[in-house]
Amino acid sequence: MGEKRSLDRRIARTRVMIFDALLAIMQKQSYAEISIVDIADKANINRSTFYAHFVDKEDLLEQMITHNLELLKESIRGAESYNLSESAVNEPDPIYLALFQHAFEYSLFYRVMLLQTTEGGFRQKLQEALRSSFFQRLTKLGLEQKLHVPQELLLDYVSLSSCGVLERWLDGHQVYSPHHMALQLTRVASMGIYRSMGIHA
Structure with missing residues (x-):
């Protein structure tokens, strides 16, 4: 053994x-x-x-992407059940925190796969992984019937915007900490775009 x-x-x-x-x-x-x-x-x-x-370099690339996505999913596991209250703007959402911490720990992988190549389709696979995590949160917390916008649109928005912010952070040499970045996205998610801009209804 x-x-x-x-x-x-x-x-x-x-x-x-x-x-x-x-x-x-x-x-x-x-x-x-x-x-x-x-x-x-x-x-x-x-x-x-x-x-x-x-088998070949294509198999290597595919397995490398799968390996890193599995590590990310493992770090996110459990965060799908996190219920973010509307006033909780001082602690980062654990999904966002896991994403940025993982990208920080494996920054070379993320930099190469998001900023330097489209080979292997990593960007789309990352978006799908995040989309799946937020979908699981909706189902685990029973929120499907409480949505104010179509579910597909909401999931596309959170996954695509998260990946976009992650790319800019990587491209900007990760000036801010993973905790800081996760907290900012949590605040935008909690307060909404307009309140985050200082526009109050």
Whole structure:
């Protein structure tokens, strides 16, 4: 049993090492130009080791995206049941906080996949993951019948706007902390656009 755990850890470490190698190369080179040899050399492995883990570089990219999205979903898990009261503007929504903390921890991945390439469709997959998290909140809290706008529009708005703000934050070299960014989005969500602008009904 201990040997299996040790083997599993070695496999996981090797895979992450290959993920990191691909990201490092993608910072300087377009994905289309990257070869398996480039990746293997950067990861300091031979090609047979690469092929023991991945079918090709497309499989590598897809598995890297899936791996990071699973980590994000795991960090969000439980936050879907969080009931944000209308006056709660001093604590960040845990979904927003998990998103920005994860992007901070894995900033190289997010920078490359959101700012430098469209390969792999990560942006859309991230939007879908956030959309799913907010949808689960609606259903877990029984809010579907209380909506003031169409559900599809609301979910599109929160997921697309969150991704847009995240991209600007990454592009601006993450000047503000994840907590600060999550809190600002929470305040906009809680107060609404017009109140956030200082316009009062």
